[in-house]
Amino acid sequence: MECFLMPKESGKFITDRSKDVLVLEEGVRKVAEMLYGKINSKEFDPTGWKSLHELNPQVMNEDSINWVFVADTLNFSFWSESEEHKCLVKYKGKMHSGYWSLCAAINRALDEGIPITSASYYSTMTLDQLKHVLRSDTDIPMPLIEERHRVLKEAGHILLEKFDGSFLNCVNESGKSAQKLLQLVVENFPSYKDVATFEDKKIAFYKRAQILVADIWGLLEGKGDGSFNDIGSLTMFADYRIPQALVSLGAMKYSEELMKKLKHGVLFQSGERLEVEIRGCSIWCVELIRDYMLHLGAQKGDTIENLNAVLIDYYLWDYAREHRKDMANIPIHRVRCIFY
């Protein structure tokens, strides 16, 4: 069995050797202070996963757990060549883009009587059936539709073979450990194995596997089957939005060289040095933000209930969505892959 550095250790290892991405201590402290002011808001409470996001399932049951599994199996690569022409999905009168276009499409399918969250259905659906489910309300389709079809069928077959067709059975095998559930996911579902090599070291980001565990925790509000005693051991999810937010907020800095490539819309390859530095430094940057927020809490004598990289990540991701225009001067890094 190959052994990989886990995401947190990968983040540190990469940050210590990174050449084109810097984590800025001063900026980390500034962001930590900004977030600390929100510590008692809904955004920093597990119930926010449902209450702040109408497209997320609102009922804590097995169907919702299987909804989360399908959404996170397809939770990758929504960015479009041009911000003006992109895939949009209309649901209940509202247009949704990016990750939310996927959620809107899943809910639209369910409303149309298509059992898209049932493994016995999606493990055998045709490419045309998936194209219909994920159809865009503009002339730009959702990216990587063929890859989505492949990974969805694969995940469905495995869920039927190994977990009797329900992700709840996988959750129950985890014994309420986030790390155990993470291992079960990356060992059983190949498309979740988000790993790379950096300076001859095998490193793991496990972005979709970690967000899958976190979304189950959020759906279940950290209670019952979702009361993971080690949820704090998960790191932020190394996607293409959080790095943009961290640089925009001054907690991270890109070299001139890298900024030039980003501004030219260069397509990066999954696993290439610059892309690994962006993802690894983002993980470590959020770890430091969390640590400094805990330091602030100790300094002020506050008792902080829920503070972990998951909630910081969710906050920053939603923040990046709401401040898209303010962040326009920091391009996202463009990669086409099934990992994020």
Ligand SMILES: Nc1nc2c(c(CN[C@H]3C=C[C@H](O)[C@@H]3O)cn2[C@@H]2O[C@H](COP(=O)(O)O)[C@@H](O)[C@H]2O)c(=O)[nH]1
């Ligand atoms: N780090 C991190 N990455 C996240 C998410 C989410 C969705 N989570 C929501 C659901 C419940 C929570 O409360 C969150 O509100 C999607 N992504 C990634 O972003 C990219 C899509 O971006 P855009 O093109 O702008 O939609 C793509 O790589 C996708 O994999 C997150 O939370 N954290």
